[in-house]
Amino acid sequence: MTFGQRLHDVIGARGPLCAGIDPHPSLLTQWGLDDTIDGLRRFAGLAAEVLGAEAGIVKPQSAFFERHGSAGIAVLEEVIATCREAGALVLLDVKRGDIGSTSQAYADAYLDPRSPLAVDAITVSPYLGFGSLEPFLTTAAAHDAGLFVLALTSNPEGPQFQRAVTEEGAGVGATVLREVAARNADATPLGSVGVVVGATVQPSTQRLGEDFAINGPILAPGVGAQGATFDDVRRVFGASARHVLPASSREILQAGPDATALRDAVRRAADAAGELTR
Numbered sequence: 001m002t003f004g005q006r007l008h009d010v011i012g013a014r015g016p017l018c019a020g021i022d023p024h025p026s027l028l029t030q031w032g033l034d035d036t037i038d039g040l041r042r043f044a045g046l047a048a049e050v051l052g053a054e055a056g057i058v059k060p061q062s063a064f065f066e067r068h069g070s071a072g073i074a075v076l077e078e079v080i081a082t083c084r085e086a087g088a089l090v091l092l093d094v095k096r097g098d099i100g101s102t103s104q105a106y107a108d109a110y111l112d113p114r115s116p117l118a119v120d121a122i123t124v125s126p127y128l129g130f131g132s133l134e135p136f137l138t139t140a141a142a143h144d145a146g147l148f149v150l151a152l153t154s155n156p157e158g159p160q161f162q163r164a165v166t167e168e169g170a171g172v173g174a175t176v177l178r179e180v181a182a183r184n185a186d187a188t189p190l191g192s193v194g195v196v197v198g199a200t201v202q203p204s205t206q207r208l209g210e211d212f213a214i215n216g217p218i219l220a221p222g223v224g225a226q227g228a229t230f231d232d233v234r235r236v237f238g239a240s241a242r243h244v245l246p247a248s249s250r251e252i253l254q255a256g257p258d259a260t261a262l263r264d265a266v267r268r269a270a271d272a273a274g275e276l277t278r
């Protein structure tokens, strides 16, 4: 079953919320935990158990695990397993992208089911050119995994490059959207190649040819801590909002460490996200 098919099914069953697991040191402190491997294990363990049982998609942020070294990566492996056993798809946020031969090694690390870090999908960066993503695209297709290509990111610095115009006269972000749409042509019910477009972006650039009808999923981070709301998702994406995975990390996680409060927070977010598909 392709990633697009699995995603379509999980959205039908649980809704489109993408709940992030970002073990920020400040959140560990807020949960009464130390910024140590033990603190990370307890934080991420509870988050994976609760979010994995409620959200359709869970998105661990790799850097917050990597900063604890190899023991942190081992916790990430446990988080991936817990979420998948609980029925969620795991989208690992690693934002990889390199020359083709190196990208192949990254693709093997995250998309080949034989790897201990294999997940359902990862985030990738097209800064080395869309063609540099070919090893990711081929490997993802071979293993029924998914990709989310950065297009118009949620951070305020993004437009400097992403709204620049290429030699062909299109916006850089629009070019990413177009390339992804071509990859998803003919896929049913949903393509396996997604894009990242922040829920915070200003919908001012239709003149650069941005078209969100990519026949694939649109990851929209920025809901909550970065100031965007679920209403913003509807406003930014219009008719394409039903293919959007609104993503929120800190806003949900700060409800812990009480498991019931955390569960309530993710359910509230999942309900609001579900409204977008109606």
Ligand SMILES: O=C(O)c1cc(=O)[nH]c(=O)n1[C@@H]1O[C@H](COP(=O)(O)O)[C@@H](O)[C@H]1O
Pocket: 020, 022, 061, 093, 095, 123, 152, 153, 154, 155, 196, 197, 198, 221, 222, 223, 224, 225, 226, 247, 248, 249, 250, 251
């Ligand atoms: O690829 C991402 O996940 C991502 C892309 C983007 O444009 N903006 C963005 O915030 N993210 C990630 O989404 C998460 C947002 O976290 P919160 O701001 O706490 O909800 C972080 O892990 C970011 O690294």
